[in-house]
Amino acid sequence: MKVRQIQFVHFRNHRAFTFEPGDGLNIIYGSNGSGKTTILEGIHYCALTKSFLSIYDSEFVTYGKTFFLINGLFVNVKEKLTSIKVTYSRDTGKQVSVNTRNVPTFSEHVGTVPCITFSPADILIVNGAPAERRRFLDKAISQMDVKYLQALIQYRRLLQQRNALLLLIRDRQADQNVLDILTEQLVEKAAIIVYARREFIEGIMPCVISKLRIVSGGENPSLTYRCTFQNDDDVPHKDSMANHLFGHLKARRSEEIARGQTAAGPHRDDILFALDEKEIKKYASQGQKRTFIISLKLALYDYFQEHQKEKPICLLDDLFSELDSKRVSALLSILADFGQTLITSTEKRTASYINSVNIHDLI
Amino acid sequence: MIQPLEELVEALCTLPTIGRKSAWRLALHLMERPEQDALKLAESIVRVRQKLTRCKRCYNYSETELCPICSSASRDQKQICVVEKPVDLFAFERSGRYRGVYHILGGVLSPLNGITVDKLRINELSMRIINEQPGELILGLGGSADAETTALYLARIYRQQGIRVTRLARGLPVGMELEYVDQITLSQALNERTDVHYES
Ligand SMILES: Nc1ncnc2c1ncn2[C@@H]1O[C@H](COP(=O)(O)OP(=O)(O)OP(=O)(O)O)[C@@H](O)[C@H]1O
Ligand SMILES: [Mg+2]
Ligand SMILES: [Zn+2]
Numbered sequence: 001m002k003v004r005q006i007q008f009v010h011f012r013n014h015r016a017f018t019f020e021p022g023d024g025l026n027i028i029y030g031s032n033g034s035g036k037t038t039i040l041e042g043i044h045y046c047a048l049t050k051s052f053l054s055i056y057d058s059e060f061v062t063y064g065k066t067f068f069l070i071n072g073l074f075v076n077v078k079e080k081l082t083s084i085k086v087t088y089s090r091d092t093g094k095q096v097s098v099n100t101r102n103v104p105t106f107s108e109h110v111g112t113v114p115c116i117t118f119s120p121a122d123i124l125i126v127n128g129a130p131a132e133r134r135r136f137l138d139k140a141i142s143q144m145d146v147k148y149l150q151a152l153i154q155y156r157r158l159l160q161q162r163n164a165l166l167l168l169i170r171d172r173q174a175d176q177n178v179l180d181i182l183t184e185q186l187v188e189k190a191a192i193i194v195y196a197r198r199e200f201i202e203g204i205m206p207c208v209i210s211k212l213r214i215v216s217g218g219e220n221p222s223l224t225y226r227c228t229f230q231n232d233d234d235v236p237h238k239d240s241m242a243n244h245l246f247g248h249l250k251a252r253r254s255e256e257i258a259r260g261q262t263a264a265g266p267h268r269d270d271i272l273f274a275l276d277e278k279e280i281k282k283y284a285s286q287g288q289k290r291t292f293i294i295s296l297k298l299a300l301y302d303y304f305q306e307h308q309k310e311k312p313i314c315l316l317d318d319l320f321s322e323l324d325s326k327r328v329s330a331l332l333s334i335l336a337d338f339g340q341t342l343i344t345s346t347e348k349r350t351a352s353y354i355n356s357v358n359i360h361d362l363i
Numbered sequence: 364m365i366q367p368l369e370e371l372v373e374a375l376c377t378l379p380t381i382g383r384k385s386a387w388r389l390a391l392h393l394m395e396r397p398e399q400d401a402l403k404l405a406e407s408i409v410r411v412r413q414k415l416t417r418c419k420r421c422y423n424y425s426e427t428e429l430c431p432i433c434s435s436a437s438r439d440q441k442q443i444c445v446v447e448k449p450v451d452l453f454a455f456e457r458s459g460r461y462r463g464v465y466h467i468l469g470g471v472l473s474p475l476n477g478i479t480v481d482k483l484r485i486n487e488l489s490m491r492i493i494n495e496q497p498g499e500l501i502l503g504l505g506g507s508a509d510a511e512t513t514a515l516y517l518a519r520i521y522r523q524q525g526i527r528v529t530r531l532a533r534g535l536p537v538g539m540e541l542e543y544v545d546q547i548t549l550s551q552a553l554n555e556r557t558d559v560h561y562e563s
Contacts, residue, residue, distance in 0.1 A: 108545065146546050157508050165474035174479040181515045185508075254529060
């Protein structure tokens with residue numbers, strides 16, 4: 001997938017602005033606060049209907065205005081054009097339309113424009129709480145597998161219902177009859193999620209290893225899924241995973257009721273990153289962490305491509321900061337072979353394969 | 364301002380899907396049309412509120428103790444379709460295909476909103492099943508996650524009592540082009556595919 005053209009109206013500092021990136025590697029450079037990241041955010045809105053920095057919709061509306069509009073024109077491998085429009089106003093909320101057809105549920109749109117993002121804030125994937133790592137997994141897998149996203153949405157809803165019921169049971173306002181039913185529904189979705197996550201991690205691992213080797217020149221990473229209800233050495237088969245979790249929860253029922261919380265499942269699972277068998281979060285340097293995250297993101301490219309016909313668009317915000325020049329050129333050599341890529345930077349960089357864009361010439 | 368008119372607008376605002384703007388439009392419409400029309404509307408509102416109660420068997424709205432469906436000799440009283448609310452019953456009736464009777468549950472299970480088993484007409488349903496000994500219980504509960512939980516719960520308790528419990532098939536919308544059907548619906552429809560019966 002490629003962005004042909006992206007048009008902004010009242011989107012942060014872009015009051016009325018149109019940008020046409022090149023098909024390959026684009027580097028958008030310019031001074032701080034000139035609106036580079038905002039361009040990437042706009043493309044991300046078209047792909048995944050929201051900000052990649054988790055900024056609220058309302059905060060994108062230009063000061064003093066009442067709405068924003070983003071209009072993206074995309075082209076796929078078969079040269080078919082898709083026009084995606086995202087509008088937001090305080091009164092009517094957010095609306096997304098694809099080729100002028102309104103998209104009622106945004107989850108339906110996810111995956112249409114596969115997209116990989118990097119931003120310096122992604123360091124949280126290593127440094128942050130387990131929720132950050134689960135978010136990374138969920139975002140990646142959802143874009144390739146609608147069924148995963150569907151299972152995830154249903155799982156979250158069932159989890160809320162189940163936790164609410166546990167509290168009611170604790171306070172003697174409900175009995176345990178419905179709990180078994182909710183648990184059965186929950187574990188069925190849990191199994192789909194955990195299985196897909198394990199499969200994803202297994203699949204992406206070789207890609208991460210090869211990418212990191214190129215960028216770092218020899219670090220050896222590993223990714224391990226940390227499941228709250230099964231040991232790594234005796235992972236049950238897909239079909240028995242649900243039963244296994246059911247049994248696990250049943251055994252912890254009194255604890256669950258006392259706390260009003262579901263004790264185990266994909267909402268509590270984690271993923272462990274290591275370099276040469278040392279946990280990255282604890283031992284790696286700032287630059288090593290950053291290089292690892294970038295390799296993880298770039299590995300997604302290979303993985304997406306294997307599983308989908310469309311090449312993803314890469315949106316890489318401030319990619320080069322904190323990296324030594326050797327790592328920067330290694331990165332560029334990888335990106336030269338990718339599909340469409342947009343990098344933001346405060347400095348100009350030129351090469352034959354780079355479309356270098358000064359943002360100040362555009363606005 | 365004009366007090367009675369404002370009171371009417373306030374009252375209309377409390378209706379679902381009616382905002383202030385529409386409320387004003389409706390109120391002015393009522394003023395501008397012949398007086399007779401407005402009075403007829405007012406009377407019918409009074410009439411439904413004063414004359415209608417709930418059928419003591421199926422809990423649909425009814426003028427009589429037993430609604431016309433529950434007291435009809437041409438309806439199969441041994442087939443009970445469980446629905447969430449009266450609009451769902453009317454939807455089945457509009458299809459004209461269903462010949463059994465109903466049971467209106469009054470909602471679906473949702474612990475988050477405090478809706479537990481005792482908040483729905485599940486005990487009433489259990490009593491009916493003991494008294495009426497139906498041959499089939501159809502779960503006509505819609506496709507939301509909460510409806511699903513409710514359906515599974517009801518299926519479990521009544522199946523244990525040896526009642527035949529069925530549910531609506533989930534599949535393709537009639538008249539829809541296949542390419543526009545979302546993946547979830549399509550795989551559901553594939554799961555619940557049925558044998559083709561040729562008319563001879
Ligand atoms: N709601 C808004 N209305 C108008 N301008 C805004 C709004 N929100 C943010 N801005 C401004 O928009 C500009 C664009 O920010 P953006 O993050 O895109 O810059 P950038 O080019 O990526 O900068 P940096 O190099 O520092 O990362 C900033 O100057 C910011 O102050
Ligand atoms: Mg920026
Ligand atoms: Zn009745």
